[in-house]
Amino acid sequence: MSGEMVDQATIVVRSGTGGNGSATFRREKYIPHGGPDGGDGGRGGHVYLVADAEVNTLLPLRYETRFAAEDGGHGSKNRKHGRNGSDLNIAVPPGTIVRAEIHGETYTMDLECPGQRLLVVRGGRGGLGNVHFTTPSRQAPRIAELGEPGEELTLELELKLIADVGLVGFPNAGKSTLLSVISAARPKIASYPFTTLQPNLGVVDVGFERFVVADIPGLIENAHQGVGLGFDFLRHIERTRLLLHVIDAAGVDGRDPVQDFHQINHELRSYHPELAERPQIVVLNKLDLPLAQENLDRLMRDLPLPRSDIFPVAAATHQGIAPLLTRVAQRLRDLPVAFRDPVSPDTPPLTWPVPEVDPNLFAIEREGDGWRVRGIKIERLIRMTNFDQPESLDRVQRVLAASGISQALVDAGVQEGDAVSIAQSSLVWSDTSTYG
Ligand SMILES: Nc1nc2c(ncn2[C@@H]2O[C@H](COP(=O)(O)OP(=O)(O)OP(=O)(O)O)[C@@H](O)[C@H]2O)c(=O)[nH]1
Ligand SMILES: [Mg+2]
Known part of the structure; x- marks a missing residue:
């Protein structure tokens, strides 16, 4: 097809970061340390693309090219949950083709029918408050999760020309x-x-x-x-x-x-x-x-x-x-545009057909002089860990042991003092405490 006018735009979208969990304690008269009462953080907002019959060009998206959904609110005392961040809907004309690269693969989605929605980036999870971390041996947990960071994605949009x-x-x-x-x-x-x-x-x-x-x-x-x-x-x-x-x-x-x-x-x-x-x-x-x-x-x-x-x-x-x-x-x-039939508003949104991976799976690779651990669940845990809290570090060590990751590192030959990178964090391997 040869058409001289190509209606296209490149935008960057960002989902909201989850709110942090809270590590607060009840204040009660005569009780020096009340129980934990820190609430959970709220979820970050998702970003959707929505095919809107009222919109007929991608032109506005050439001027405004960055979009971010709202972050989740932080949890607070009295077990108060943080607010969920509002989702963001970006309107595009029906007939828009969306391309994005996710984990090195290119995905293409077609928003053909008015009302069709594509969930492009998910909001981060809210962090758990300290009320979730009490155990019989730990009545006053000074630990709460950070909110999961939002995701950023570059989207290539192109409007398919439909002949009038x-x-x-x-x-x-x-x-x-x-x-x-x-x-x-x-x-x-x-x-x-x-x-x-x-x-x-x-x-x-x-x-x-x-x-x-x-x-x-x-x-x-x-x-x-x-x-x-x-x-x-x-x-x-x-x-x-x-x-x-x-x-x-x-x-x-x-x-x-x-x-x-x-x-x-x-x-x-x-x-x-x-x-x-x-x-x-x-x-x-x-x-x-x-x-x-x-x-x-x-x-x-x-x-x-x-x-x-x-x-x-x-x-x-x-x-x-x-x-x-x-x-x-x-x-x-006077002649109406022959759109495809609109989808009903309660139709679940489209999602990227990314292959499903067991979140518990992990892989260990060398990275420079150290090591890198990859895996959906462990990376999410690390992103949500507040390393300022000693008890959070204990929790990471327990998870690494329970999930088999520590043993796998040992089998791979990890040495005292080696750097072990997971997500954005770099930890130091110590044989005595697993992590120092
Ligand atoms: N004299 C004259 N010749 C014309 C005019 N319009 C087109 N032609 C000629 O008619 C011939 C066919 O023109 P095209 O535009 O290729 O015709 P088409 O309908 O696209 O043909 P197909 O693609 O084969 O179906 C060419 O030699 C043109 O130069 C016109 O207004 N006057
Ligand atoms: Mg011709």
């Missing part, structure tokens, strides 16, 4: 010539039939209005049965709102222009009855040729359309083009 207008007609009628005159598209033009082998799209600006025109290969008798090239391409214009029916008014190829008109409509009807019912504007082309001038009165009389929808033009010499485009823009204003 389809060009139909016999081969050689001048469809591609017309497209090249009304848009910046540069389709191949030649004096033999079937010059156009692939659909071309062109964007047409008329005043403040803009529409997309699709040029398809010429149709011939029995195109609907797959004769010629028409069959494959009729589907490209199935969703257009208006057809521009281009007729060689001079009959250069020796056919009668009125018969051409009926023949093409017969092919459209046979392919899809609905396609023949689509509003049409007829373009009588090649009016620069004497034969076309001779045919003109008869054509105006015999074509079963109001005169206001028949336009004599000479595409090759750019004659008669302006009133034609004004009429097309005017007709389109």
Whole structure:
């Protein structure tokens, strides 16, 4: 497809960080140390892309390119939970294609139907407050989790061009010539039939209005049965709102222009009855040729359309083009865009089809002179650990032991004093306490 106007944008989205859990204690009269009463942090806001039928361009996203959902509120005393951060909805036009790279893989999602939502980045979890960390041996836990950090992702957005207008007609009628005159598209033009082998799209600006025109290969008798090239391409214009029916008014190829008109409509009807019912504007082309001038009165009389929808033009010499485009823009204003059916608001959002991984799995690799531990659960724990709290460090050590990670490090040959990196943190291995 060749379309000179590409509607695209690159944005960076960030989900909210979870709120921190609280490590507070009840204050009671006469009791020096009341029990733990620190509440949990709230979840960070998610970021969604939402296909919105009211939006028809990605242009605003070229000016505002960074988006962040709200962070979760921190937990506080009296077991008070932090507020969840508000989710952020970014409106995009239906027909937007979204691309992102996640863990080195590129994913592509299609937001085609109005109302469709894509969860692009999840908000971080809220940290647990100290009420969760009491054990029989530890009645006053001075430990609470940090909120999980939000995620950042770069999104490449591209709006699929959906043709508003389809060009139909016999081969050689001048469809591609017309497209090249009304848009910046540069389709191949030649004096033999079937010059156009692939659909071309062109964007047409008329005043403040803009529409997309699709040029398809010429149709011939029995195109609907797959004769010629028409069959494959009729589907490209199935969703257009208006057809521009281009007729060689001079009959250069020796056919009668009125018969051409009926023949093409017969092919459209046979392919899809609905396609023949689509509003049409007829373009009588090649009016620069004497034969076309001779045919003109008869054509105006015999074509079963109001005169206001028949336009004599000479595409090759750019004659008669302006009133034609004004009429097309005017007709389109009253023709609704054929969106896909909207999805109901309670439909769950789409998510990236990232393969599911057991969160307990971990892997150990060398990193410089030290080691790196990877794994969903252990990385999340580390991100949510407040290393200022000695009891949090104990907790990390217990998890490392219980999950088998410590043993795996030993088996791999970890030495006293080695750096062990997990997520953004670097710990120092100590044989005596596992971690120092
Ligand atoms: N004299 C004259 N020739 C024209 C005019 N418009 C197009 N042509 C010629 O008609 C021939 C076919 O033009 P195209 O635009 O390739 O026709 P098409 O309908 O796209 O043809 P296919 O792609 O084969 O279906 C070319 O030689 C053009 O130069 C016109 O207004 N006047
Ligand atoms: Mg062509």
